[in-house]
Amino acid sequence: MKVVNLKQAILQAWKERWSDYQWAINMKRFFPRGATWDILNLAEALLEQAMIGPSPNPLILSYxxxxxxxxxxxxxxxxxxxxxxxDFSRDLCVQSLLEIMDMFCDRLSCHGKAEECIGLCRALMSALNWLLRCAAFYAEKVKETLEQAAAESQLKMCLERLGKMLSSTKNRALIHIAKLEETSSWSTVEQSLLKLGENLNSLGNSPLRSRADDCISLIKSIPTMLSVHSEHLNKTGFPTVHAVVLLEGTMNLTGETQPLVEQLMMVKRMQRIPSPLFVLEIWKACFVGLIESPEGTEELKWTAFTFLKIPQVLVKLKKYPQGEKDFTEDVNCAFEFLLKLTPLLDKVDQRCNCDCMDLLLQECSKQGLLSEANMDNLIDKRAADREHAPHLKSAENANIQPNPGLILRAEPTVTNILKTMDADHSKSPEGLLGVLGHMLSGKSLDLLLAAAAATGKLKSFARKFIKLESLKVFVSPPTAKGAPVRALLFDISFLMLCHVAQTYGSEV
Structure with a gap:
């Protein structure tokens, strides 16, 4: 049979009793790759065919x-x-639709374009209105003695789904966005709300009435979400910490860590910020800075600041009195809060082309800021969240090594290079030339300098380059073979010194 349209394909699958897996394979074979299933309205077509009879078609619902x-x-x-x-009179169909909503309403997400995200908000508001209409219908039916028990059962199911949907602050926020986008649709919700309220009067003081009132109260609170939470946000958001961290990461990567630690502690004490929220705000600022940094050297600077300098800052903060609670528990608690900021973590992962949380947790564990058990627990939670995230690696950047991993590997290399440069190369400078030549390959120099800046070793690097410029390295008279090597060493070290001054300032 040659398939002409979507409806025909669904009917063929039903007639031939395809399994859900077989159906999915055949659907992809029947339709071109260019069109997405949403554009073809696959969900609507399936529901339309499944709900034709008095009871739902289980096979098509399985698809x-x-x-x-x-x-x-x-x-x-x-x-x-x-x-x-x-058609709310078809109880079994309504039950099936409620069960479908159970599959995802507690974990709604959208990883597409802005229009698709707004589309999810609108769809959620439409679903809210549908549940209200559904509940109002069964609240009305409760008045009829013959159908009272069945109607109460259906009403209970509707109210359970309403409660589940509205219990999520995120869902209410999405509905609030839809309200701002489409005020006319929100008016429809308000009308359905009034209708439900009228029909509930017949329930008296039953548990169903109490549950329905809770749902109505939550819906009525949605328009005032921003104003209601403004005071609460002032207590949990600390822009001063954010500003201090962003300023340091942008303007002062090469600075000592102790002044930054003292500034942060002063802000923490003045604003009486709880330690977990204080650490959370530091990480939030780091990730925002990393996401917004321009590509190239600035991105490397922010990467080094986030993955190398800030863990060192937290190590010093750990030494300050924190009350009865262990600072490592505060750090763990901060990471737990950070895990809830899924959009921020997804965005930074997308920017860096890797699991930033994983690398950061490992670095913090290495610095003694997290126990291994807590680290493993947090890594597992983030890995589970990332399964629902968009594919972070495209074909074009799959082979590109992520900057955070490169920066973390560059840090021990900096120490080794400094030791190498300290050795006596007056007799055989070829080995030193090989080291400097390796530093110039690709973006190795920028990586090493960023790592050195974040760990307070950039001034040592600059001093070594200046030392190479001086005649002390070239005390013995150059041989015919050694003269070109020494000339190259002079040129390379001079150019590196210029690059350091241009990138990090002459005060280094």
Whole structure:
């Protein structure tokens, strides 16, 4: 049979009793790669065919569930399709739709373009309105004696889903965004809310009435979310810490860590910031700086600042009195908070082309800021979140080594190079030329200088280059073979010194 359209393909699958896996394979064979399943309205087409009879078609519903689980269709298109079903008298169909919502309503996410994210907000508001209409219908049916028990059961299921959806602050925030985008749609929600309130009067003081009132109260609080939380945000967001860290990372990478530690501690004491939120704000500022840094040398500077300098700062902060609680527990708690900022972590991973949290946790553990058990626990949690994140590596950058990993490997190399430069090369400078030549390959020099700057070793580097410029290295008369080598050493060390001055300032 030659497939002409989506409906025909679904009917063929149903007639031939394809399994969900077989259906997915055949669908990809029938339709071209260019069009996405959302553009073809796959979720709506499946629901339309599944809900034709008085009870849902279990086989076609299994196709939809497979499509949701395998991310063939987006959550927004599924919610939109569900909200178009309005024959609430078919109890079994409504139950099936509520079960489908259970699959993802507690973990809604969207990793597409801005328009797709706004689409999810709108779809969630449509689903909210659908649940309110559904609840209002069954609240009305409760008045009828013959159908009271069945109606109460259906109403209970609807209110459970409403409560589950609205219990998430993130979901309420998404609905708030949709309200700001489409005020007319929010008016429809308010009308459904009034209708539900009217129909609930017949329930008296039953547990269902109490649950419904809780849901109504949460919905009514959505328009005032920003104003209500403004005072709370002042207590949990600390822009001064953010500003100090951003200023240091942008303007003073080569500075000593102790003045930064003292500045941060002064802010912490003056604003009475709890230690976990204090550490959280430092990491947030680092990741924001890393995301917004221009590509090239500035990005390397921020990478070194985040992965090398800030762990050193926290090591010094650990020595200050922190009350009864162990500072490592505060650091662990801060990372737990940071894990909840999934969009920020996804963005920084995308920018750096790696799992930044993993590398940062390992570095903090190495510095004694985290126990190994806590580190493993946090890494596992982030790994689970990353499974739902977009593919971070594209074909074009899959072979590019991430800067955080390179910076962390460059740090011990800096120490080794400094030791090499301290040795006596007056008799055989060829070995030193090889080391400097290696530093010039690719972006090795910028990586090494960034690592040196973040660990307070850049001035040592500069002094070594100046020493190479001096005649002390070339005390013995050059041989015919050694003269070109020494000339090259002079040129390379001079150019490196100029590069340090241009990149980090002449005061270094």
């Amino acid at each position: 939809l569930k497979y499509a949701i689980s395998s991310q063939m269709v987006s959550y927004s298109t599924v919610l939109t399709a569900i909200s178009k079903f309005d």
